[in-house]
Amino acid sequence: MKRGFLNTSKVKKQALYGQTQPQPHQLEIEKPVQTRNSSKSSGRVVDAGHPEGVVAGPLPSSTNENSLRTDHGKDAILVSTIPLHFEDGPGDPDGHSEWIVSGPTYDKILKSPSFPGPIPKPRRHNMYVVKPSRGMGLGVFATCDIEAGELIFSERPLLVYPSAAAPLEASNPYIRLSSSKGRNAQRNAIEYEQLAEVALERMTEEGRAAFLSLANAHGGDNRPLVAIIKTNGYLTNIGDEPDPRLGEDYARERKYGAVCEIGARINHSCSPNVTFWFKRSSFSMQVTAIKDIKAGQELFSSYCRLDQSAARRKVALAPYGFECKCAVCVHAIPATDKLHEEFPARVQRFSELSKGWIRAPRLDASVLDPLLQLEKDAIKEGLVPEPPYRRLLGIIEVVYAKLGMREKAGYYTEIRCRLNAIGKDD
Template sequence: MKKGFLISSKAKAKSAKDRFKPGSRPDPEIVKLLYGVVENTEKPQGYEVQRPIMKEMDPLASPERLPEDMTLYTTQPSIFMNATPANHEGWTECLLYPQVKALILATPGFPARLLRPSAPKYRIVPIPDKGQGLVSTANIHASDLILSERPLTLTPASASLSKICFLRELSAKEKYLAALYEWEHSLKILFDRLHRDYQAAFMALANSHQYDGSGPISGIIRTNGMGVSFLEPGKYRTEKPQPGDKGMYTAVCKEISRLNHSCYPNTIAYFDRATFSYQLFAARDIAEGEELTLTYIGLTVPAEARQSKLEPYGFRCTCPACHTSDASDAQRATSLRMEITNIDDGLLKLALMEEQGLQGCFEYSIALNTVMNLYIRIGDADNGCMYAKKIAKRRWDASANVAKMYSSPLAIQSHPLWKKGTQAEPSADELKTLFAGLGLAEEHWASIF
């Protein structure tokens, strides 16, 4: 995953958007992670790795009385003695804040059994100019589960410099290098906790950060890490978590992390906290022999901006959307700007987004729900149910469980919007009725309307 042509050694080092965030102790300066080629990445003279403020924990031990800025090494879910990848569903070595571990242990149903497809429909093969990748071995229907796996590692999305804030007298570059050495030291402890089979799988992944000062472990995490959000406990929860927040984590998976990028992806990856697994779904119908692809970036920006965001991975995307970037950019912009005022508008918006491979975008989910609601408003049970079933199959979608409640002709007639008119947006009174009737918090429906 995330492997491409290495940036030339003549290229200048650039600064990525991911960055370290200060801890709760004396605020250190923020050091941005670099990518490309950084000259002279030796450890700063006279600098020694500091003792990490961390503590190994029993998987089931309560972390409630521990300092908030302490980070814990813990295995999740807990495993029995002598567990191996051959006799267990899998487990993850984690580096967490105490409140995050408490949040995970309090998840309803945790740890649930992994969901498994009836039979594997992919294999790992070499992909020309991309390294290893996944290819389908059978036709796969839209929304089908392709695979699920517990990550090898789960770590904060960025490292805190709070432990080395006394190094203010060093140059910016020396602080950057010191931070990388500190982070690599902490990650090495985590890596040593991995089962030897998991260690081999981890080290077999691509590393596009070999020349920017990153260590071998942090480089692989930066290359293959997949974001895990909504782990913000208590006061750390925000409407839009920022990189480095205590709720922003990155997971490295044995197989899903091997998926190559496309701006026209055919899969969607979703982290399920109850099973503590990443699940890979088909975003659209996939033909036998087709490469399985995932997006590493947001897809609602123009091709030029997408290529810029891909620079840290060391390659340029050549997918269909980037190959015909002018036409693709125009169609994407048109579809995203479209307002749905009637069913025909909604169907056209969905068709345009599907042509651009945007089925995994939030805007596509909103359009699906709006079309379903419009059919419900005019009393069209057949079409309303058809879209409710389509949404319900999208198990990664926040509105899937609600749509499932109305996936039969009889149930859909109990929907609060049944035969309520033709407008696309529900009124304030109708929203209140929805909330009261379903017993759901307003933020649950905010993403639907």
């Protein structure tokens, strides 16, 4: 049976399946919504009904024939609850996410061995609290001392969505849209608002309330759900395979973003102390400390790339509706801007020099001075999350080892390993 899904509550509670059609990402709804390059009639959303023993309600139960399948066509788009939830089952103890997803990506993840695994658990309970943060709305605060590299919490996102659903300024690394943004993005956003409505309907009452209570920096947007996604989404490591047959927009991997209930309360700083990483095998988002954090301190992530000047960061953050007042921004001068922009190149230069130092029969301890100075500056400028920072730690470590200063070398090995371990187990 084929039907327009938006005004059909039964269908709203089920996975949606668009059969393979010549045009990508098209859904037949009351009025067919056309996506990029499209002048032909759209694909179809099919209510395939339920197999025995599987039902749509009560929410978030959502499995139907389509969500159990792992052979969806290239152009299928589903809204599905993940992990799957069966009527007579207890539901996943780690919770469920709603996922707006292309058929092939859905199939790929579902077919991964032992998917979904349990979400990682922090070593300690209740390491954070959500409460008001001066001038920033709500924020998340540490309730105990936390070490760099320590997992603070993990959660199944409320919603996982294709990043094209929530195009932001291109410099945002977390929700990045492919090159030809503009018109296609607008069209996609309308379509995705409708898909987000479907996803919202499928959530539990608590999940829906949590989603709708999240910050919205795009109040004037007439797509309120996409606006919430834009304000709160973080990039995951799940992406659709590139599909060059569909043109420039689809010619590279298109990532998925995630909106999380707790993670979304973390405010921005250009000197962040936590990082987000997505674990595919458990379909969960992790928040891990990248610096030692004292009890009572606020947790901050970065909403923008840090390898750019304060002026560029300001532009990148504008869609979030605030001006960053962190120490790094407030004290920005041309020299600090230069460090942000040149940090990877400076580390690279030291990396090349260090090859000669290691081979040298004897090394003067003075080679450490500029390295330690760069490390100090990088910490002060909030560059700890940048991959070159870890490379810098590695260089300092080998220089200390070469100088026979084992204890110092060991110290650098430890912090480098702790940072390197973040997100590595997936």
